[in-house]
Amino acid sequence: MAILNIDSIENGYVIDHIPAGKGMAIYNYLSLDKLDCQVAIITNAKSQKNTVKDIIKINELVDLDMDIISFVAPNATVNVIKNSQRIDKKKLDMPKQIKNIVKCPNPRCICNNEDIDHIFKLTDSKGTYRCLYCETMAL
Structure with missing residues (x-):
């Protein structure tokens, strides 16, 4: 061993x-x-x-x-x-918002087509994060 x-x-x-x-x-x-x-x-x-x-x-x-x-x-x-x-x-507590940690999986989202931050907001107590711009769930 x-x-x-x-x-x-x-x-x-x-x-x-x-x-x-x-x-x-x-x-x-x-x-x-x-x-x-x-x-x-x-x-x-x-x-x-x-x-x-x-x-x-x-x-x-x-x-x-x-x-x-x-x-x-x-x-x-x-x-x-x-x-x-x-x-x-x-x-640690889950952050209410994350910025530029993950990218939005929606290819049509504005954050994937413009030079802006990828921002996701915590939307429930289960840890679901959704894009601030298009509401797509973070993967």
């Missing part, structure tokens, strides 16, 4: 409770590949609440767009680590 060894974080973040398979989406949306620090993505980790989950560890305190994280993984938590100690645990 192989041993998985991921160093502890001195200063940075642990994004936890990401649904299995969504960790790479958060990694890509946040452009974590452009950071000069260590970033670990753990997929299919055992979880007590769910059967499996993804976890992202970022070994530096950088600006994170919490709206992106909560859009992709509404039940995720973000642990803030300083001096190797968790100083804060943020439970």
Whole structure:
């Protein structure tokens, strides 16, 4: 059996409770590949609440767009680590509006044909986002 060894974080973040398979989406949306620090993505980790989950560890305190994280993984938590100690645990709320995170799937929508922002509004408690301009549901 192989041993998985991921160093502890001195200063940075642990994004936890990401649904299995969504960790790479958060990694890509946040452009974590452009950071000069260590970033670990753990997929299919055992979880007590769910059967499996993804976890992202970022070994530096950088600006994170919490709206992106909560859009992709509404039940995720973000642990803030300083001096190797968790100083804060943020439970995220779904943003009322997202901007330029996803594109409208409607090819005729004005935001796909003009140089304007792709804006989606949260329309219900189930996490449905609809385009501000054409009401098409975000995928």
